[in-house]
Amino acid sequence: MEQEPVSVILEKVRDMIFAVPQWQINDHDLPNDDFVHLIQLTRGTKLAVTLLMVDEAPGLRYQLNHNQLLGTAWASLFDVIQAIPVRVGVPLSPADVKIPVGSELIYGNGQALIVRGDQQLGTITYHPEGFVWQVIWTLANGERRVDQYDDRGFLSTRTLYAPDNRIKQKEWLDITGQAVMRQTDQITITAGARSRFSQSAYATINDVIGEFLHKQLVAKTGPQQLIMAADRAFSPLVANIPPEVDVHCFVHKLTEANIAPFANTTQSWITDTDTQAEALRKRLRMLPEVKSTAVRVIPPYNTTLSLGRSNELAAVISYWHVNQLPKDDRQIVFNQFLKQLQVDPDKQLIVNADNQKQIDDFQQTALNFAAESQAVSLDSAVFQRIQALLRGDEPPLATPSATQAEITDADEQQAVAPVTEKRQAPGEKALIEQIRLFLTRITYQAQADYEQIVQNLSLARILVDLGSAPDLFMQLAAISAGIPQINRVPTGYVTRETGRIISDWRGLDSALTYYLDSLAHWNQALVANVQLIDRYSENHSLALWQEVLTDGGH
Template identity: 20%
Template structure:
């Protein structure tokens, strides 16, 4: 029996809550020895690398875009600059995350490298008269997968290509609004579509029709996936809830959620079978005392005034603790954050002689992938996450690395005053951070509590909860027959 996971990933941004859900479900079920197949309706040209870096390479997958683009290739085969033809006398300048290509003293192209290792080509921007003309997306199986065509920096046309370079699907735009989708193949006697969801629904339905009725399908909550449930009437369906819906889908008897708020709300209001299993499993790491005092601050969901209030406190602490470094991850433009840091620094101190030294101890990062966050957290001393809803992946990473947490809301991964602190007022950030900076006993107590809580949510125990759920459903299906 195969367990299929019907995912719902945004087309061009895989790492979201729905991505985390399906990836973590995959990891836990693989740990129990199950045969897992992901049903992917998003365009993910680096899928093989994505699965590998998230310990899910053993999972099978079916891709709607692979079907549309007639892709049969399965093995990674990265391309390099030498695989492309360049004009004579092209000059290449190698930077950390990109390669600049100039021709006759004019900028001709920028080749961007993949994150997080920056070791392979991701995509190439081509310029004409210093203006973006095309963006070439490279599939990790060794071919050009998509080309965006621009006019005045607006996408006018997108070509999705077969491995041989033929156009399999073409999308045209007018003023950034989708006008038409044309496919080389017919799908239910159609080649023109007004929206991508309709096409993906048709392509996915055709795939679902060939699944064995003995298989289980885990459906990730989304309006798009809800439309596919009627085509799974012969299958055992487990529906994963992220939020409380207006109405639960029909023809589904087993629901699961990884959110305690969703569980507590629905458990009292529905007669459907609902199970809670935490989403993120902890991994055992050897405990090591952090060599440097580094705070990892996830700066999301705060107003400008709230960010400045937190920065004032952290900057003051940096003046008191000369070994303190602050890493700030923010979805906002880096210049906006660095300007705020400079402004706050001038408020905190009028000493120009050492100003740059203090500014250098505040490192600003753009939104990070899961593996990048894990990399930075390994050397961190403290996690600071002051959004209204803490990032549970970072909380589990903190448990893995025995790091105290400071958040604004209790979650299953934090016990107040044990492995961290819950603060109600942002003015209390300084006191909470100082509690761990100035007293090693407090820090060591929190790391010991992290070990204890980590054991509750380890991969084996959460995997066993999944196995119990699957066994119950299997026995019920067997008895019904």
């Protein structure tokens, strides 16, 4: 392992702009994280930030790598607290874990069991990248101990759980495996580490973190900027931030518990929508002590000139992001789309559902709609056969007609079967084909990833998101693609020229018709979107951050 004195770990950061993320130790993918976007945006510029990890981060190196943040400057308070002198290392494999004498490893899917005879002693779990993450030991009386390993190849913490899952004791270890702190009813500092702490015992772990956060910030000379989230989880640390440090807070939850503790410390507030910014300003004006009411809207994603080619396609495709709509509401919306498809054979629909269960419901609704449109009763034998055939199942046998003579003799059945098939098959086959073709005009996805979304929006003529909190990545991707949007809740990213904000479901059909049935209206939205691309570009966001970090956003 590469050794480095603890005293210089935090001194080697490259600049005075610190970002304090809220990443949890089990977070692997961070697709919607403000701090990931901030790091990517400022990387290589004079605004480049240093990550200041105030929580435990045993998987930080792989977290950074997985989210394309490798090379980002970082500092960890727990590295200093636990006297960890290494920046890099090699994670452990199951064979590296010390197991009791006479026991062996049995490798399984995503884990390895530690067994002795017919007794299971513990379980080794893997990090998503494949190395040892935790070892869970089964103890007497229903207790268990969880050993947490760091991705640099050492044991970081030991936590003892009671049968009711309550933490009985937790130990934070140094690089040699010796305890530095021990938590029971309080945090106790061990004798060997006592000289590095101001107290021998602390009420909570936040008191320890606060002490070392203060040490970090007062140790640096010159102006410092601290970017964090206005969240109640961080509120115990606010008192430890020196007054000369400029604090800037991301805001997502407009509750007093999240805002009030930061009000007399925060120099500027960062939101991602105009609507939220206005609501935040109103709340700040109601608080008794506020250092600043400067609120800056900075988009969480950036636009690029990536105009789609939907106007080159014969198909007119709508992209619908279901976005947690209640069941009754999404059925109303889906039925309006189905009626649009029924009227115009060129129209198609892509549904981005929240889960597979929604897709199953939509598929059944679409089948019912298509069948009834062809005058097929849903309780008829014909519908049962159609449904079975479209699902790939064996269709049920047709029930003889009441006016048809009963055929009981095997020879009679064989004689009339070809005639019956010839008489019934052409009409029913044509009916099934019509229904099948209608259903193929609808594509379903469950929680599409970013690449799928961008690809689909390049083909779509319009984005529809009627959720209570429109997806901002999709909104900005739609601007990049140059297509109009229909929302129910305004965010500021959709203007009168680029889309529609509808107050209820009755406005959806007319809004769809306005953009899908007239290329002139669609072209007007395209021109307006192209003008917005510069407004939400990477360069513009960087300029906004420059203003925030220069004058607090005033």
